[in-house]
Amino acid sequence: MSELIAPSDIRWPTRKQEAWKYTDLAAWSKLMPEAFSLAQPQPKARPTALWQGDCSRRLTWLDGQFQADWSHGVAPTDTQAEPASSEALSDLITHSRRQAHSLSLSGDDTCVHLVLAQDAEQDALSHLDLNIDVADNAEITLIEEHLGGRAGLASTQINLTLGNNAQVRHVRLQHTSAQQMLIGGQHVRLSNYARLFQTHVEWGGRLSRLHSTLALQGEGAECHYYALSGLTERQHVDHQVEVRHEAAHAISRLRARGIVGDSARQVFNGKVYVARDAQKTDSDQLLRNLLLSDKAEVDAKPELEIYADDVRCAHGSTVGRLDDAALFYLRSRGLDSTQARRLLMLSFAERVLREIGDEDLRDQTRTAIADHLSLQTPA
Amino acid sequence: MLKIENLTAKIQDKDILKGINLSIGAGEVHAIMGPNGSGKSTLANILAGRDSYEVTGGSVLFEGQDLLELEPEERACAGIFLGFQYPVEIPGVSNMTMLKAAVNARRKAQGQDEATPLELLQKVKKAAQTMQVADAMLQRGVNEGFSGGEKKRNEILQMLVLEPKLAILDETDSGLDIDALKVVSDGVNALRSAERSVVLVTHYQRLLDHIKPDYVHVLAGGRIVESGGPELALTLEEKGYAWIGDSQQAPA
Numbered sequence: 001m002s003e004l005i006a007p008s009d010i011r012w013p014t015r016k017q018e019a020w021k022y023t024d025l026a027a028w029s030k031l032m033p034e035a036f037s038l039a040q041p042q043p044k045a046r047p048t049a050l051w052q053g054d055c056s057r058r059l060t061w062l063d064g065q066f067q068a069d070w071s072h073g074v075a076p077t078d079t080q081a082e083p084a085s086s087e088a089l090s091d092l093i094t095h096s097r098r099q100a101h102s103l104s105l106s107g108d109d110t111c112v113h114l115v116l117a118q119d120a121e122q123d124a125l126s127h128l129d130l131n132i133d134v135a136d137n138a139e140i141t142l143i144e145e146h147l148g149g150r151a152g153l154a155s156t157q158i159n160l161t162l163g164n165n166a167q168v169r170h171v172r173l174q175h176t177s178a179q180q181m182l183i184g185g186q187h188v189r190l191s192n193y194a195r196l197f198q199t200h201v202e203w204g205g206r207l208s209r210l211h212s213t214l215a216l217q218g219e220g221a222e223c224h225y226y227a228l229s230g231l232t233e234r235q236h237v238d239h240q241v242e243v244r245h246e247a248a249h250a251i252s253r254l255r256a257r258g259i260v261g262d263s264a265r266q267v268f269n270g271k272v273y274v275a276r277d278a279q280k281t282d283s284d285q286l287l288r289n290l291l292l293s294d295k296a297e298v299d300a301k302p303e304l305e306i307y308a309d310d311v312r313c314a315h316g317s318t319v320g321r322l323d324d325a326a327l328f329y330l331r332s333r334g335l336d337s338t339q340a341r342r343l344l345m346l347s348f349a350e351r352v353l354r355e356i357g358d359e360d361l362r363d364q365t366r367t368a369i370a371d372h373l374s375l376q377t378p379a
Numbered sequence: 380m381l382k383i384e385n386l387t388a389k390i391q392d393k394d395i396l397k398g399i400n401l402s403i404g405a406g407e408v409h410a411i412m413g414p415n416g417s418g419k420s421t422l423a424n425i426l427a428g429r430d431s432y433e434v435t436g437g438s439v440l441f442e443g444q445d446l447l448e449l450e451p452e453e454r455a456c457a458g459i460f461l462g463f464q465y466p467v468e469i470p471g472v473s474n475m476t477m478l479k480a481a482v483n484a485r486r487k488a489q490g491q492d493e494a495t496p497l498e499l500l501q502k503v504k505k506a507a508q509t510m511q512v513a514d515a516m517l518q519r520g521v522n523e524g525f526s527g528g529e530k531k532r533n534e535i536l537q538m539l540v541l542e543p544k545l546a547i548l549d550e551t552d553s554g555l556d557i558d559a560l561k562v563v564s565d566g567v568n569a570l571r572s573a574e575r576s577v578v579l580v581t582h583y584q585r586l587l588d589h590i591k592p593d594y595v596h597v598l599a600g601g602r603i604v605e606s607g608g609p610e611l612a613l614t615l616e617e618k619g620y621a622w623i624g625d626s627q628q629a630p631a
Contacts, residue, residue, distance in 0.1 A: 350471025
């Protein structure tokens with residue numbers, strides 16, 4: 001296997017494919033490095049994760065390769081890589097340096113920290129498949145962090161299965177370095193009365209795409225998807241979310257907020273599908289975006305596809321700017337306009353940040369995203 | 380302390396202030412009364428630096444410096460406080476967070492170190508006690524879900540913590556029941572001293588039963604058409620603003 005591969009040697013999805021309409025990787029490939037590295041990453045300094053608290057397992061990968069020295073608790077199991085679940089990405093994944101692992105989580109794994117680091121010394125092209133099974137009745141906190149990197153492209157596919165009555169609080173933080181690209185996929189299956197609380201916060205990377213399929217397969221299952229991005233310069237974040245109500249009495253909530261400055265772009269497509277048998281579905285989705293500059297762009301689209309007749313499904317989408325009256329209010333109290341803008345951005349972000357249960361992690365995340373947003377030139 | 384000379388201002392193409400002259404000395408309380416649309420709130424907002432109004436002429440000196448040249452935050456740090464007619468809600472940012480930023484901005488402008496958490500807490504708690512604001516409200520978002528009366532009490536609480544030299548209170552009495560009016564008035568009276576001045580912008584005489592002004596001015600049609608002592612407010616209460624219209628030439 002050659003140690004290098006040129007982006008031009010890969011067949012990328014294009015905007016002709018509906019799901020890639022706003023993230024045309026074929027066009028993006030012109031902006032990518034001349035060649036990606038397929039070499040083994042060289043673990044040197046342990047990456048600094050935001051979350052430093054206690055956890056039963058901390059599992060660290062570098063460019064998709066598991067790092068036992070930087071991990072504790074039971075290691076993941078190597079598994080056979082399955083064929084790529086996304087046809088659009090199959091050529092990319094085939095050409096990437098690829099690993100596949102699986103984790104079985106029980107009630108003993110109260111808190112699991114997944115550190116998905118990228119090497120800062122090469123532009124790696126890597127893919128990681130991770131299958132996570134959560135046992136019936138287990139209650140688990142998952143903290144997934146994406147960090148580090150250079151101008152490489154890391155793809156991940158996480159398949160998360162929640163057993164009956166399992167509960168997962170999943171916080172996903174994406175703060176990779178400024179030129180890193182990420183292509184993420186997650187396929188979550190919820191059994192009877194399983195509950196998933198996901199909070200996605202992104203402020204890193206050049207390009208970050210996340211395609212989520214959240215399948216409520218069991219009766220009375222519940223899924224809460226909260227997303228927040230804070231974007232500056234030319235950052236691009238694209239969330240494609242499909243919630244599938246396949247059984248009765250399930251609940252879903254989608255709440256996405258974007259703070260989009262400079263020439264950044266935020267895409268959010270939320271689709272809620274309700275099958276014929278999924279009676280008494282209770283679903284709503286609310287997309288709110290804050291534009292901080294005239295060059296920033298937001299594409300937000302809530303969608304519904306309903307085949308059952310006794311359901312409650314609501315959706316809404318708003319785009320706004322920082323409120324002048326609120327800015328003046330804070331400045332009249334002595335805050336300069338940078339501080340005032342920072343507090344108003346945090347006010348907007350807090351609706352999502354408050355979903356992060358751990359207070360330290362919430363405070364660190366709040367500070368990190370506010371610091372990132374404060375770097376931009378005021379419009 | 381504050382000297383306004385021949386101040387004129389417009390919003391979009393509409394002239395609102397048509398030549399305001401007003402001097403406020405240290406320790407004085409001035410009430411500015413007048414009918415709706417007379418320019419009272421415009422004057423209050425211009426003094427605090429709101430940029431949606433365009434000052435077209437005249438001057439404002441605050442302790443000898445040209446106030447109109449300063450940004451809103453510079454005016455605040457120099458000692459000006461505006462109590463808003465409609466206080467803004469900032470959900471998710473606690474009162475404490477905002478007060479800390481405000482207190483420290485002022486201290487920084489004065490070349491002082493940041494307030495210690497204990498100093499700040501003591502100051503805020505004392506103000507909260509005066510304003511009968513529960514501790515839980517300090518941890519809530521700024522004015523988030525507050526009733527009209529709670530918002531106004533919160534304005535005065537902020538004023539007590541920030542200890543301005545000149546407090547301009549824009550219809551702080553509107554929307555208050557009698558008990559809340561008493562609390563708000565007690566708060567304002569607690570700030571009164573030989574060094575601090577207060578401008579009360581109000582429609583009604585009833586606030587002035589609790590906060591006794593040294594001077595009362597009537598603003599109508601963008602001008603101060605009458606000035607006097609506290610007795611002027613009583614005359615207005617009795618005869619209404621129409622009396623001013625009768626005793627003056629109709630404004631252009």
